[in-house]
Amino acid sequence: MKMLPASGPVMGKDFFNREEEIKDLLRLLERENIVLISPRRYGKTSLMRELGRRLSERGQLCLFLDVMHIDAPEDFVIELATAAFDVTNVRKKFAKSLKGAFIRLSTLFDEIEATVAGTGIKVKFRKGLNDEIGKDNWTEKGKNIFDAIKSMSNEKPIYVVIDELSECINNMIKRKKNAKKFLQWFRSIRQQTIQDLRFVVGGSVSFDRVVRGIPGLPLINDFKRVCVECFSREDALKFIEKGFIEEEIEYREEIGVKIVECIGEPYVPFFTAIFLRMTLQEAGAHITKEIIEEAYNSKLLGAQGKGYFEHYKERLRIYYDEIMAKAAKWILKKACVDDRGIPKQLAFNLFREATGTVDEERFVDLLYDLENDFYIKFDGENIRFQSKVLRDWWRLYHV
Numbered sequence: 266m267k268m269l270p271a272s273g274p275v276m277g278k279d280f281f282n283r284e285e286e287i288k289d290l291l292r293l294l295e296r297e298n299i300v301l302i303s304p305r306r307y308g309k310t311s312l313m314r315e316l317g318r319r320l321s322e323r324g325q326l327c328l329f330l331d332v333m334h335i336d337a338p339e340d341f342v343i344e345l346a347t348a349a350f351d352v353t354n355v356r357k358k359f360a361k362s363l364k365g366a367f368i369r370l371s372t373l374f375d376e377i378e379a380t381v382a383g384t385g386i387k388v389k390f391r392k393g394l395n396d397e398i399g400k401d402n403w404t405e406k407g408k409n410i411f412d413a414i415k416s417m418s419n420e421k422p423i424y425v426v427i428d429e430l431s432e433c434i435n436n437m438i439k440r441k442k443n444a445k446k447f448l449q450w451f452r453s454i455r456q457q458t459i460q461d462l463r464f465v466v467g468g469s470v471s472f473d474r475v476v477r478g479i480p481g482l483p484l485i486n487d488f489k490r491v492c493v494e495c496f497s498r499e500d501a502l503k504f505i506e507k508g509f510i511e512e513e514i515e516y517r518e519e520i521g522v523k524i525v526e527c528i529g530e531p532y533v534p535f536f537t538a539i540f541l542r543m544t545l546q547e548a549g550a551h552i553t554k555e556i557i558e559e560a561y562n563s564k565l566l567g568a569q570g571k572g573y574f575e576h577y578k579e580r581l582r583i584y585y586d587e588i589m590a591k592a593a594k595w596i597l598k599k600a601c602v603d604d605r606g607i608p609k610q611l612a613f614n615l616f617r618e619a620t621g622t623v624d625e626e627r628f629v630d631l632l633y634d635l636e637n638d639f640y641i642k643f644d645g646e647n648i649r650f651q652s653k654v655l656r657d658w659w660r661l662y663h664v
Contacts, residue, residue, distance in 0.1 A: 301313065600649060
């Protein structure tokens with residue numbers, strides 16, 4: 266059996282049915298910097314990588330950085346320089362532009378100019394950056410690196426795609442590593458380079474919640490916000506049918522309908538792909554609606570699928586303070602029991618009991634964060650889970 270792509274970002278022929286979103290992003294990038302907003306598993310990274318691939322196909326230079334584990338501004342600057350250094354066909358041009366600003370790397374730059382990169386050249390380059398860039402000079406060195414990036418191509422703008430930036434900022438805040446200074450510096454870079462550089466940034470947690478306490482909202486308000494949507498029901502069914510065809514298994518419409526009914530709205534691309542793969546591995550060509558139901562309950566919601574959901578519980582511990590995390594867990598525990606959710610007043614009572622406070626502003630902030638982190642949505646005066654499959658998992662393991 267062929268294996269459906271169900272983990273990690275996808276591009277090219279495996280990139281499914283996001284053409285309108287790609288077109289919209291390309292149109293917006295003609296004049297604006299963009300922040301992509303979505304939770305994990307919604308296909309944000311795949312969209313960003315495919316966008317970069319399309320730009321490269323058009324002859325535009327595009328750098329890609331994943332900064333999820335970066336926790337200091339100087340490390341961000343090093344990661345940026347490394348991403349530029351990875352573009353081998355213009356590496357010499359980049360190195361030549363950096364030569365005057367990085368004296369200790371001059372010998373290495375001479376080596377790069379003299380020949381195509383040797384086997385250990387990237388390791389040497391990164392070590393040299395670590396020696397030259399520190400907490401006292403990262404703003405200056407970062408500016409030098411952006412200036413060098415501008416010189417890498419005559420085709421403007423050059424695109425810089427930065428994944429998981431909100432997590433990076435959150436790491437800086439937790440480590441007390443000049444997060445506000447970094448946001449101020451990065452905003453000034455964007456303002457100074459608007460004709461030459463264009464930025465696409467994304468994150469799996471709410472930017473607003475992360476920067477609210479700095480306060481840093483005015484430092485990111487120049488980005489055009491774009492929400493990454495899930496599959497529509499129609500697209501989810503087309504995706505499932507495509508999977509059957511690729512696995513050379515006969516597709517029947519009632520089988521596709523049963524799969525999307527189990528996943529429920531919103532039709533998250535990752536969970537749709539994972540569940541489809543589990544189902545086909547379980548039943549192969551002998552698939553029935555009963556087998557699909559069993560696979561959903563015993564595989565996706567069972568031990569085999571546990572690792573796909575644990576992040577949603579852990580992020581409350583990682584990104585929320587202890588008291589707010591406790592209140593969030595109490596609210597989610599109640600909200601997952603009933604498909605209709607719970608009244609907002611009941612949620613406030615749970616908040617009050619968990620926190621020992623009647624601070625309505627903090628309660629509203631918590632609900633806003635839970636909504637922006639894609640746990641809940643508002644349905645009139647009720648609060649309910651955004652995702653059926655996440656609600657089913659939460660009800661199974663946290664009630």
